[in-house]
Amino acid sequence: MLQSFLSALMEQVGYGGVFLATALEYGCFPISSEVLFPFLGYAVYVGGKSLPLAIVAATLGAMVGCSACYGVARFFGAFLLGIGKRFDSVAEAMGAAEDMLNQYGPWALCFGRLVPLVRTYISFPAGFGKMRFVSFLFSSAVGALIWNTALFSIGYFCGLSGTILEGEANGVWMIPVGVVLIGFFFCKKRKKQR
Numbered sequence: 001m002l003q004s005f006l007s008a009l010m011e012q013v014g015y016g017g018v019f020l021a022t023a024l025e026y027g028c029f030p031i032s033s034e035v036l037f038p039f040l041g042y043a044v045y046v047g048g049k050s051l052p053l054a055i056v057a058a059t060l061g062a063m064v065g066c067s068a069c070y071g072v073a074r075f076f077g078a079f080l081l082g083i084g085k086r087f088d089s090v091a092e093a094m095g096a097a098e099d100m101l102n103q104y105g106p107w108a109l110c111f112g113r114l115v116p117l118v119r120t121y122i123s124f125p126a127g128f129g130k131m132r133f134v135s136f137l138f139s140s141a142v143g144a145l146i147w148n149t150a151l152f153s154i155g156y157f158c159g160l161s162g163t164i165l166e167g168e169a170n171g172v173w174m175i176p177v178g179v180v181l182i183g184f185f186f187c188k189k190r191k192k193q194r
Helices: 002-026 033-046 051-084 088-104 106-112 123-128 133-161 174-193
Strands: none
Touching: 002 033, 002 051, 033 051, 033 133, 051 123, 051 133, 088 106, 088 123, 106 133, 123 133
16 A cells, blocks of 8 residues: 555656655755655655656755755844744754854865754855855755765665565555664764764
8 A cells, every 4th residue: 555655656746746855855844854765765666766866856956955045044144043043952053063164164064964953954054154155055965965865775775675564564664764773873973973
């Protein structure tokens, strides 16, 4: 049942749906990429679509979402900073993103796209600091490409490997397993950094 739903979903939304979903995620909508992207990767496999084309669509979507955040920060920076300071988690993530940007420059965007929470907000400090848009776009594209490839591939190759159980609940269990493994990896990495 899940397979036919995903197959129909990919038939309906195709690469345009992948583009839109990733544009929204990178545009700071409350969608977790760690859950969404492996699910989309699995849907790409079930729908018989091309993984490389899905990753390209996802990365183009990422550029649109990132650019929207960058533009908003560049032109409405003072207003956004006032709102961001009212929420502790947002202020903390933006502070960490700004520190990374000050320390590593454009490459912070590339690596920041691989760090949960920071990856969501790092476009804003780049906009506040009026970073050159070409540098912003290139560094963001590299980081987004790595992140999208890793997460989409998890879902896609789980389907391809044939390790997914047959039956009505086909594949559902792989999504939380992937999320837990990714979460464990990043928590361990953050502990080391601290």
